Amino acid sequence: KQEVTQIPAALSVPEGENLVLNCSFTDSAIYNLQWFRQDPGKGLTSLLLIQSSQREQTSGRLNASLDKSSGRSTLYIAASQPGDSATYLCAVRPFPGANNLFFGTGTRLTVIP
Amino acid sequence: EPEVTQTPSHQVTQMGQEVILRCVPISNHLYFYWYRQILGQKVEFLVSFYNNEISEKSEIFDDQFSVERPDGSNFTLKIRSTKLEDSAMYFCASIQNNYGYTFGSGTRLTVV
Numbered sequence: 379k380q381e382v383t384q385i386p387a388a389l390s391v392p393e394g395e396n397l398v399l400n401c402s403f404t405d406s407a408i409y410n411l412q413w414f415r416q417d418p419g420k421g422l423t424s425l426l427l428i429q430s431s432q433r434e435q436t437s438g439r440l441n442a443s444l445d446k447s448s449g450r451s452t453l454y455i456a457a458s459q460p461g462d463s464a465t466y467l468c469a470v471r472p473f474p475g476a477n478n479l480f481f482g483t484g485t486r487l488t489v490i491p
Numbered sequence: 492e493p494e495v496t497q498t499p500s501h502q503v504t505q506m507g508q509e510v511i512l513r514c515v516p517i518s519n520h521l522y523f524y525w526y527r528q529i530l531g532q533k534v535e536f537l538v539s540f541y542n543n544e545i546s547e548k549s550e551i552f553d554d555q556f557s558v559e560r561p562d563g564s565n566f567t568l569k570i571r572s573t574k575l576e577d578s579a580m581y582f583c584a585s586i587q588n589n590y591g592y593t594f595g596s597g598t599r600l601t602v603v
Contacts, residue, residue: 412591421497421582421596422534467534469592477524477539477547479592483532 380405382470384482391458392490399453399485401468406446409474413442413453414467416484422467426453458489493517495595497583503601507572512598514566514583523566524584524592525558527551534582540566573602 381404391397401411410429414422426435426442428451434443441454451468465486469479496515504510516523525537538548540558557569570577583595 410591414594419580419599422594424591424593427591469534477522478536478549479526479534481534 380408380470380472380480382468382480382482384466384468384485386485387483388486388488390488390490393458393460395458395489396454396456397458397487399455399466399487401451401453401482403449403451403470403480405472406449407472408446409471409476411442411444411451412469412471412479413440413451414469416465416467418465425466455487458487460489460491463487463489493593495583495585495593497581497595497598499598500596501599501601503603504573506575506602510570510573510600512568512570512581512583512600514568514595515564516566516583516585517587517593518564520585520587520593522546522586523560524586525568526582526584526594527579528582528597529576529579537568537581570600573600575602578602 383402385400408430412427413425415425416422428435428442428444439456444451465484467484469481498513523540526534528534536549538552539546555571559567578601580597580599582597584592586592
């Protein structure tokens with residue numbers, strides 16, 4: 379069964395810093411990986427989707443990379459802002475048509491003004 | 492940008508009562524899901540729904556749970572007799588083919 383891990387569980391950085399969030403998965407046979415943002419008590423907002431054939435995706439200050447062979451993905455946030463404070467979740471879809479996304483436990487990010 | 496809409500945002504219910512959580516998926520999406528997140532735990536899959544029937548369900552989705560698409564727009568999750576351990580955030584999601592999932596803002600269910 380696919381296990382998805384995110385380290386660290388929590389991270390605090392001063393405003394303006396660049397940072398990297400990590401996501402590891404045990405089974406490298408994935409179809410795609412999606413990064414989400416979750417504000418406290420709120421829903422999941424999709425940030426980036428990387429297909430298994432892709433190495434990275436970018437959206438604004440966010441860049442997600444995927445290394446399937448090593449079972450890793452990273453989310454890079456450039457020039458962090460207090461508004462980036464949230465929990466970031468990664469989720470793996472194992473194959474096309476799979477119904478079940480496997481989620482990590484998340485990294486809670488605090489950006490200090 | 493199209494959204495998945497969930498109502499209510501928060502529901503408090505007494506143990507043993509029935510609750511219905513409602514979702515309006517994105518209109519041209521074909522696959523619909525319910526996930527839940529118990530406080531402090533991972534988001535976990537409950538059930539998927541396609542072509543007006545359940546396509547897959549997890550071990551959590553026992554006889555107390557049911558889903559329905561009563562009309563062309565709504566998608567509901569019913570819990571027949573709620574237990575304390577059903578307290579969680581429930582998320583509806585929809586997807587079109589193999590693109591990324593779109594999740595709703597969730598319903599926080601508190602069973603007392």
